[in-house]
Amino acid sequence: xxxxxxxxxxxxxxxxxxxxxxxxxxxxxxxxxxxxxxxxxxxxxxxxxxxxxxxxxxxxxxxxxxxxxxxxxxxxxxxxxxxxxxxxxxxxxxxxxxxxxxxxxxxxxxxxxxxxxxxxxxxxxxxxxxxxxxxxxxxxxxxxxxxxxxxxxxxxxxxxxxxxxxxxxxxxxxxxxxxxxxxxxxxxxxxxxxxxxxxxxxxxxxxxxxxxxxxxxxxxxxxxxxxxxxxxxxxxxxxxxxxxxxxxxxxxxxxxxxxxxxxxxxxxxxxxxxxxxxxxxxxxxxxxxxxxxxxxxxxxxxxxxxxxxxxxxxxxxxxxxxxxxxxxxxxxxxxxxxxxxxxxxxxxxxxxxxxxxxxxxxxxxxxxxxxxxxxxxxxxxxxxxxxxxxxxxxxxxxxxxxxxxxxxxxxxxxxxxxxxxxxxxxxxxxxxxxxxxxxxxxxxxxxxxxxxxxxxxxxxxxxxxxxxxxxxxxxxxxxxx
Numbered sequence: 001x002x003x004x005x006x007x008x009x010x011x012x013x014x015x016x017x018x019x020x021x022x023x024x025x026x027x028x029x030x031x032x033x034x035x036x037x038x039x040x041x042x043x044x045x046x047x048x049x050x051x052x053x054x055x056x057x058x059x060x061x062x063x064x065x066x067x068x069x070x071x072x073x074x075x076x077x078x079x080x081x082x083x084x085x086x087x088x089x090x091x092x093x094x095x096x097x098x099x100x101x102x103x104x105x106x107x108x109x110x111x112x113x114x115x116x117x118x119x120x121x122x123x124x125x126x127x128x129x130x131x132x133x134x135x136x137x138x139x140x141x142x143x144x145x146x147x148x149x150x151x152x153x154x155x156x157x158x159x160x161x162x163x164x165x166x167x168x169x170x171x172x173x174x175x176x177x178x179x180x181x182x183x184x185x186x187x188x189x190x191x192x193x194x195x196x197x198x199x200x201x202x203x204x205x206x207x208x209x210x211x212x213x214x215x216x217x218x219x220x221x222x223x224x225x226x227x228x229x230x231x232x233x234x235x236x237x238x239x240x241x242x243x244x245x246x247x248x249x250x251x252x253x254x255x256x257x258x259x260x261x262x263x264x265x266x267x268x269x270x271x272x273x274x275x276x277x278x279x280x281x282x283x284x285x286x287x288x289x290x291x292x293x294x295x296x297x298x299x300x301x302x303x304x305x306x307x308x309x310x311x312x313x314x315x316x317x318x319x320x321x322x323x324x325x326x327x328x329x330x331x332x333x334x335x336x337x338x339x340x341x342x343x344x345x346x347x348x349x350x351x352x353x354x355x356x357x358x359x360x361x362x363x364x365x366x367x368x369x370x371x372x373x374x375x376x377x378x379x380x381x382x383x384x385x386x387x388x389x390x391x392x393x394x395x396x397x398x399x400x401x402x403x404x405x406x407x408x409x410x411x412x413x414x415x416x417x418x419x420x421x422x423x424x425x426x427x428x429x430x431x432x433x434x435x436x437x438x439x440x441x442x443x444x445x446x447x448x449x450x451x452x453x454x455x456x457x458x459x460x461x462x463x464x465x466x467x468x469x470x471x472x473x474x475x476x477x478x479x480x481x
Contacts, residue, residue: 001462002066003089004044011061012047020048020097031075031092032084039080039432042088043070050097052172052180052211059209060178062091068462069093071205073115073144078348079431081151081204081467095146098211106131109217110169110186115146115210131217134161138332146210152202154427159383160253161218163427164201170214171197176458186214204429205464207457222293225302226324230281230314234357237285237382240311244287247305251298254288256331257382265337265377266330273330277314286331334379343393345406349417350426353385360387363416367391371409386426389413414441430468439470
């Protein structure tokens with residue numbers, strides 16, 4: 001891949017104008033570092049097309065010169081997936097100017113959004129139309145539709161509504177040769193071979209640039225109930241979830257599992273927080289159920305379910321929206337509390353839902369045994385098997401531990417989850433942070449298929465190079481050359 005020539009840069013500047021093209025270092029600096037501050041890169045320029053036609057023309061120009069492109073939305077990747085490398089050859093292609101909601105049809109339960117639409121703005125627009133887009137995450141004020149699609153984002157409502165893959169009804173994308181794939185029509189049935197829309201979801205910008213998406217909406221919430229529950233074990237938590245699903249069906253939208261240690265961190269480091277229950281419990285569950293406008297409130301059914309049997313040690317129902325938000329703040333502040341407490345290596349992993357209780361306990365014990373002094377803080381979305389398996393450094397350790405002993409810890413965690421038949425990436429993607437582990441553990445058939453697809457659609461390798469798709473081993477590279 002080549003650095004852009006002065007002629008190419010001049011052509012892009014003429015195409016996009018001063019609002020869509022810059023080489024100013026100060027303007028580019030915020031977009032050269034990832035969300036967590038772990039990856040830093042350089043870029044020859046930042047381009048920001050305003051229309052799909054401008055995206056297509058820009059891609060064609062770069063393809064003709066073999067110049068790499070790094071697509072970027074809100075720059076909220078947790079794995080360095082939107083950060084260029086250090087060569088300075090790449091162009092950042094920002095979709096932030098493409099921020100229109102092209103249409104929102106409450107009757108069809110469909111919104112067509114450009115890639116730069118911020119998730120929080122989509123939430124507001126859907127609510128104004130009596131609908132909602134049922135995916136939410138902590139970065140909703142920055143994360144954009146294009147990034148959410150490209151990383152197959154999850155969130156707290158996956159239990160009921162699924163991740164982005166289930167909510168995307170159609171895609172518009174510019175392919176690596178600059179051609180436009182228009183698949184926005186939300187067809188319920190379409191058997192024209194390979195599903196290109198699904199192929200683009202979760203591709204992390206390595207197969208093309210998502211410029212717009214047709215997204216599924218659902219009825220607005222008429223009533224919701226939020227509870228904080230004390231439990232003895234993760235096994236009890238899963239049994240409770242199954243009981244709630246049997247009694248309440250799809251009304252249960254979130255079931256977040258939080259160990260006492262994680263709650264202790266939040267209470268110690270986040271001002272204004274307080275424990276929801278009178279005494280300590282080994283494990284806690286944050287449960288949310290909701291019903292659409294006009295439907296009966298789910299609160300009586302939840303209260304009855306929590307009072308039945310011996311699974312629940314204690315529970316409290318939020319008496320107001322403010323208290324419900326306070327419960328959610330406890331869950332959403334875990335990462336910030338960990339950060340304030342000291343260094344930690346973080347792992348976004350998944351196992352089959354029935355295996356999650358056992359994995360939480362057994363894998364934590366294995367890691368703490370193998371690395372004396374570390375403290376495992378494992379929490380997450382019990383209903384979909386997604387574990388945030390974070391390992392805190394021994395007390396008094398400095399940040400250098402992360403790249404040293406912390407790397408060995410991560411190696412062990414990924415071995416454990418792979419042995420359990422799980423995934424080293426549940427909802428954050430591979431990016432560049434997990435590329436080496438994916439190459440080691442991804443499996444020959446999976447990796448060969450990914451490389452073949454990448455090679456077929458992007459033979460020059462200009463789309464987000466160094467992300468998601470591990471290069472073949474050196475011996476295979478020599479055979480191919």
